[in-house]
Amino acid sequence: MSIDKKTVKDVAHLARIELQANELEKLSRQLQDILGFIDQLSTLDIEQVKPASHILPINNVLREDKPHVCLTPDKALENAPSKNGNFFSVPKIIE
Amino acid sequence: MKYETVIGLEVHLQLKTKTKAFCGCAIDFGKIPNSGVCPVCLGFPGALPVYNKEALSSAIKVALAFSCQIQEYTKFDRKNYFYPDLPKNYQISQFDLPLSRNGYLDIFSENKAKRIGITRVHLEEDAGKLIHELNASLVDFNRAGVPLLEVVSEPDLNSPQEAFDYLTGLKNIIEYLDVSDCDMEKGSLRCDANISLRPEGAKELGVKAELKNMNSFKGVKDALVFEVSRQTELFEAGQTMVQETRLWDADKGLTISMRNKEGAKDYRYFPDPDLTVFIIDQPMVSQIKAQLPELPREKMRRFTQDYGLSEYDAKILVSSKKDAQFAEECIQRYPGKDKKNIVNWLIGPLLSEANFRKSNLHELTINRDELISLIGFVEDQSISLLSAKLVLTQMIDSQKPAVVIIKENNMLQISDTVELTQIITAVIQENEKSVSSFRAGKINALMFLVGQVMKKSAGKANPKVVGELIKRRLTDA
Numbered sequence: 001m002s003i004d005k006k007t008v009k010d011v012a013h014l015a016r017i018e019l020q021a022n023e024l025e026k027l028s029r030q031l032q033d034i035l036g037f038i039d040q041l042s043t044l045d046i047e048q049v050k051p052a053s054h055i056l057p058i059n060n061v062l063r064e065d066k067p068h069v070c071l072t073p074d075k076a077l078e079n080a081p082s083k084n085g086n087f088f089s090v091p092k093i094i095e
Numbered sequence: 096m097k098y099e100t101v102i103g104l105e106v107h108l109q110l111k112t113k114t115k116a117f118c119g120c121a122i123d124f125g126k127i128p129n130s131g132v133c134p135v136c137l138g139f140p141g142a143l144p145v146y147n148k149e150a151l152s153s154a155i156k157v158a159l160a161f162s163c164q165i166q167e168y169t170k171f172d173r174k175n176y177f178y179p180d181l182p183k184n185y186q187i188s189q190f191d192l193p194l195s196r197n198g199y200l201d202i203f204s205e206n207k208a209k210r211i212g213i214t215r216v217h218l219e220e221d222a223g224k225l226i227h228e229l230n231a232s233l234v235d236f237n238r239a240g241v242p243l244l245e246v247v248s249e250p251d252l253n254s255p256q257e258a259f260d261y262l263t264g265l266k267n268i269i270e271y272l273d274v275s276d277c278d279m280e281k282g283s284l285r286c287d288a289n290i291s292l293r294p295e296g297a298k299e300l301g302v303k304a305e306l307k308n309m310n311s312f313k314g315v316k317d318a319l320v321f322e323v324s325r326q327t328e329l330f331e332a333g334q335t336m337v338q339e340t341r342l343w344d345a346d347k348g349l350t351i352s353m354r355n356k357e358g359a360k361d362y363r364y365f366p367d368p369d370l371t372v373f374i375i376d377q378p379m380v381s382q383i384k385a386q387l388p389e390l391p392r393e394k395m396r397r398f399t400q401d402y403g404l405s406e407y408d409a410k411i412l413v414s415s416k417k418d419a420q421f422a423e424e425c426i427q428r429y430p431g432k433d434k435k436n437i438v439n440w441l442i443g444p445l446l447s448e449a450n451f452r453k454s455n456l457h458e459l460t461i462n463r464d465e466l467i468s469l470i471g472f473v474e475d476q477s478i479s480l481l482s483a484k485l486v487l488t489q490m491i492d493s494q495k496p497a498v499v500i501i502k503e504n505n506m507l508q509i510s511d512t513v514e515l516t517q518i519i520t521a522v523i524q525e526n527e528k529s530v531s532s533f534r535a536g537k538i539n540a541l542m543f544l545v546g547q548v549m550k551k552s553a554g555k556a557n558p559k560v561v562g563e564l565i566k567r568r569l570t571d572a
């Protein structure tokens with residue numbers, strides 16, 4: 001897979017990252033290198049290997065439906081950049 | 096040209112577990128903001144989600160109730176997008192390996208039975224709640240991480256009414272399973288609708304609009320009705336449809352296009368590495384299947400078979416779990432094998448009392464045994480059916496026993512022959528003309544004479560007994 005500037009731009013937008021022109025150039029190259037490195041995997045024969053979605057051979061890890069002790073609102077809001085009473089406060093999102 | 100309407104519904108159900116999907120925060124919507132939260136549901140770094148056993152079992156119940164195939168291998172994925180009500184910047188959902196697929200829901204709509212396909216039932220989590228203030232939006236994460244089920248229908252619905260009946264049927268089944276409150280106004284059931292039109296007979300689907308923001312079943316129907324006419328007009332005018340999301344404005348009664356912000360959505364789904372896969376084997380499915388309660392369809396079949404109800408009557412009674420339970424209690428207490436009478440009372444006078452009071456059958460404040468005793472008074476002709484209906488109303492209002500109300504209102508029918516004979520003698524003397532017409536073979540004359548006796552007795556004479564007595568008197572003499 002080749003990474004062009006447009007792809008990097010799209011990905012940056014999806015991640016809400018603003019990139020300068022020179023960064024775009026640099027990152028396109030770096031991402032291309034990373035993907036190239038990972039691409040080595042495609043040389044392996046995986047015909048007999050089932051697709052995995054988890055790295056550990058474990059399944060069905062569940063918990064009982066029992067309440068734990070929650071954070072207090074003060075604690076929950078402690079690191080909030082902006083708060084209002086017991087609410088997190090964010091820039092207004094609808095007109 | 097004639098158009099065919101094609102509708103598919105996406106329903107989100109909040110599961111009523113004690114705790115959230117991936118953490119032990121207790122679910123309680125009355126709580127003060129951000130008091131039911133923890134590092135997991137706030138998306139703090141390093142927190143590890145673990146799925147709720149009860150939620151999984153509820154989800155499997157729902158999937159089984161819709162006859163879905165439970166997938167043996169299922170996993171959670173991350174659906175990535177940014178929104179302030181989503182603390183992790185992704186929602187844990189299911190993408191390519193959902194819990195279940197290929198189910199159906201049978202509906203009865205516009206006098207037709209129809210099978211509506213269910214594409215999939217999958218697991219996900221709710222987001223937080225936003226409150227929009229003048230200069231800021233406030234976020235409460237108490238709801239973030241509440242377990243949701245998404246039930247996606249096939250585009251098999253062909254009218255707003257069918258969509259409405261599908262939702263009613265779905266809610267009915269969930270109510271029987273008791274896994275969600277299904278209250279659209281309170282947000283425990285949410286519904287988005289995809290709707291498109293196509294020329295009748297066409298195979299390909301038209302361009303669809305996705306409708307959001309409906310907060311009642313009727314709202315869904317109204318929004319769809321509006322959309323059918325809006326899209327029909329566009330078609331007629333030869334305009335092309337654009338695929339878009341439209342918001343229903345219940346006050347104005349129309350849908351409004353949401354401006355398309357950034358082109359096609361790209362959620363970059365990928366398996367959530369924090370959660371393990373689930374292998375749902377046959378023993379597990381069988382075990383949960385064994386816990387399923389009797390569902391509306393089965394109950395309906397049993398009501399018709401065991402109690403001799405018509406399919407129509409049974410359908411009415413099973414349309415609410417609690418009403419069905421109330422009805423069955425009454426039917427079982429009613430003596431004898433023939434249940435026709437009690438059923439007629441339930442479907443007739445009791446249901447109209449409930450409708451009149453804008454309540455449900457099971458909410459009527461009437462003691463089951465007292466109801467049976469009231470019906471007994473009609474059966475042994477102590478009171479007339481007409482009086483019995485009045486007694487029923489008073490029983491519900493005052494919760495007094497039937498017998499007390501009957502006595503208070505002096506409603507007992509006179510079946511006592513001595514008392515009736517006196518009245519009959521008087522009536523015969525006063526109506527010589529009718530007496531001779533009866534003797535001349537005119538049956539109507541008998542009806543008239545019975546009527547006169549009823550009048551004289553202030554409606555309390557037992558008409559059947561009176562008829563017999565007059566007949567005997569006049570033919571013997």
Ligand SMILES: [Zn+2]
Pocket residue numbers: 115118119120131132133134135136137240
């Ligand atoms: Zn939590």
